Amino acid sequence: MSPRRSDPNARSTLVDIAARLLAEEGPEALSTRRIAAEAGSSTMAVYTHFGGMQGLVREMVHEGFARLQRYLTGVTETDDPVADMALLGRAYRGNALANPDLYAVMFGGFSLAGFTLSDEDRQHGRYTLANVARCAGRCIASGRFEPGDPELVAHHMWVATHGLVTLELGDYLFEPYDAERIFESQLVNMMVSAGDKPETAARSVADSRTRLETEVPE
Amino acid sequence: MSPRRSDPNARSTLVDIAARLLAEEGPEALSTRRIAAEAGSSTMAVYTHFGGMQGLVREMVHEGFARLQRYLTGVTETDDPVADMALLGRAYRGNALANPDLYAVMFGGFSLAGFTLSDEDRQHGRYTLANVARCAGRCIASGRFEPGDPELVAHHMWVATHGLVTLELGDYLFEPYDAERIFESQLVNMMVSAGDKPETAARSVADSRTRLETEVPE
DNA sequence: TTGTAATCAGAACACTGTTATGGAATCCGG
DNA sequence: CCGGATTCCATAACAGTGTTCTGATTACAA
Structure with a gap:
């Protein structure tokens, strides 16, 4: 070479x-x-x-996964794992809003220049879930979440946040039902469904909002 | 003409x-x-x-919305509105799985042949939410859901189901965390978050599963 | 120095959406 | 019944796309 x-x-x-x-x-x-x-x-x-063009798109997708990973690893561990969890969701959304077209190629399930993700690429994408699963494990260990599978909790979190982000990118959420509003209550719902008490969940979610600007790149 | x-x-x-x-x-x-x-x-x-090609794609998208509407209006009203709500979610997913590429164009936020949805098209898509909102209103009226905005409940339902469906279409959900498993528990979580009791919610979600084949087209 | 391998400019090919042209078939007013 | 007017479509062309081939130019190694 x-x-x-x-x-x-x-x-x-x-x-x-x-x-x-x-x-x-x-x-x-x-x-x-x-x-x-x-x-x-x-x-x-x-x-x-x-x-070829598809190879270039593949490289761009890998770069997109790397950026997402950078966003997620940017959140630090505190003594409130549920707040960390909420911040991971905010970081995930932040990356998608910062790279909307790239995100659509990565997770939109659609092709760009005839490129479709390989199983290896998808595994690459799922690997970023490890950050969320680790945090879910800390939430369970702390007693805030019910005992259970951290990966399953991470998947629920992923599905919900991905749904919000894609509809937001598609301009489907606005006015009285805007993305911010739905996202906030969705975060609380996620934590409560995982076992946290409504009051403490709301508190942790609110606390995580202030950490967004300081712990997330760009 | x-x-x-x-x-x-x-x-x-x-x-x-x-x-x-x-x-x-x-x-x-x-x-x-x-x-x-x-x-x-x-x-x-x-x-x-x-x-032109974009006009044809637009017509296909309209057809896609019509099919979704047909799926949703296929679920009949019973004396268990929460089960009806769960069945609406199943019907939504059923339509997406039956028309995966069309669904990607409608909600994937990506372009096909340079076509991008207009605000009118999007309004067309949001209109299908009226079915879900109406059912949410019945759930609230029956006392199973907490008093609140039916449209907001419908939006939460939409966001969660859309997220699951798109990740499923993108082959991101499999093996121990397959789409069926996540969807079932997600439905229960949705109902509980809306105010229903865990036991009755699980019961209604389970009941709705048997109605899938009989009340959904195709 | 010589040889080998890598890199890239240019032309060509098959493909795409799109437009202009013109011909053919219908309708509709007389 | 008949003669414009209108609608529809086949053909050909144009600009654009990804891709391949060819050949020349350069860098590195023996």
Whole structure:
């Protein structure tokens, strides 16, 4: 593996350009010729480095998973695990709102440039649930949550938050039933369903809101 | 408006062909030339009837909303409104599983052939929530749910079910945490969060399961 | 220095949505 | 009944897409 002249990290440069085009101009702007023009090269760059457009999209999806992981690992462990849990949900939503198109490709179940996720990619996505499951385990150990499977709790949390985020990205939630309002009560409902008392759950969820700006990237 | 010879309902024929192609071969198979070949005509048919590919996709989305509406209106009102509520959730999921690609276009927040939903289309989608809100009102009136806004309850139900369905369609739920398992406990959690007692909620959710095959189309 | 491998520019191919053109069949007013 | 007017569609072309082939240019190794 020996590059000719230019950047030795031409790969990440192309991925960055593609991610920027996707974020700024939407999926329609993602074309080999457009990317090549932005990078100042020819369309062949996409093929020598990624084997085609789908390979580039795959790389973008991996970057998307890495960003999500970064958002989740940004929340620190405190002595209130339920508040940590709520903050994980907020971080998950924050990442989706910061990278909406990327999130749609990762979890929207739809194809971009004919690309569809492989089982390995999906496993990559599910791996980020480990953070949530670990926190659920701490909630159970502390006695706030009922004894049970932390992974199952994490899945319930994931399903609910994912549903809210996708409908929010699709502009389906507004006015009296806006995403913020539903999300707040949803977080409390999640904690109560997992076993926490309504009063303490509401308190922890409220506490987690103030930690959002300080413990989440970007 | 007078057709030349063939079908006077050439519009619905083209929509049916497009829907079948989308369901059987995925989004990549949706092309004007392919549709024209299946219909035995030329690509111009798409333009005279729909003004372009996006117009055809819009018509397919409307058809998708109509099918969802048909699924939801299929559940009859019984003297157990909570069971009716659970069955509405099952019907919603049933429609999504029966028309996965169409559902992704409707609610996935992603574009197909450069088509994006208009505000009017979205309103069309939110209108189907009226069925759920009406049922929530009956649950509140019966005393099973706490007094409150039926529409808000419907939104919580929608968000949770949509999240489960999209992750299920994306093949993210399997093995020990499969969609069926999560959905069942999620339904109970929804009812309890709305105010129902855990025992009666579990009973109603279980009762609704047997009604699925008889009260849902297809 | 020579050889080998990697990288990329350019042209070409098959495909896409779309538009312009024109012909054919219906309707509708006389 | 008949003659515009209108509607529909087949054909061909254009600009765009992902992709492949070819060849030239460069970097690194023996």
